[in-house]
Amino acid sequence: MTAKELRIGNWVDWNGENGVVSQILEHEVVFKCGEDTLISELKPIELTEEILLKCGFSKDNELYFRFYLLDKSIQYDLDDNCICISDSWEWNKIKYLHQLQNLYWCLCNEELNVNM
DSSP: OOGGGOOTTOEEEETTEEEEEEEEOSSEEEETTSOEEEGGGEEOOBOOHHHHHHTTOEEOSSSEEEEEETTEEEEEETTTTEEEETTTOOEEEOOBHHHHHHHHHHHHSSOOOOOO
16 A cells, blocks of 8 residues: 555554544554554555445445445446446446545545445
8 A cells, every 4th residue: 555545534454443544644644543654554445345335335236236426326346346337337446445435536526424
């Protein structure tokens, strides 16, 4: 994980705990709780059924999850770690929560509500 991948508000795994980034420095991040750590010590949070549901997705079937955003449907394939936005029907690899948060930010210019 690198500083270029992160935004303030991203959820990451920090020493086995989930933390929200509140400040990004050259080689370290600061969390909302005030603690800081080196970026090299962070791990991304893999998207799971539980995480997708906490992000507002609903389960379509055993592998597919769907989220409605404005006039678009966002579909996630948990088996292949791919996401598709309805107007493109092109599948793209997204495996981690911070990637989903960053995509949502790009589409909506607001934070994805993650109920962790």
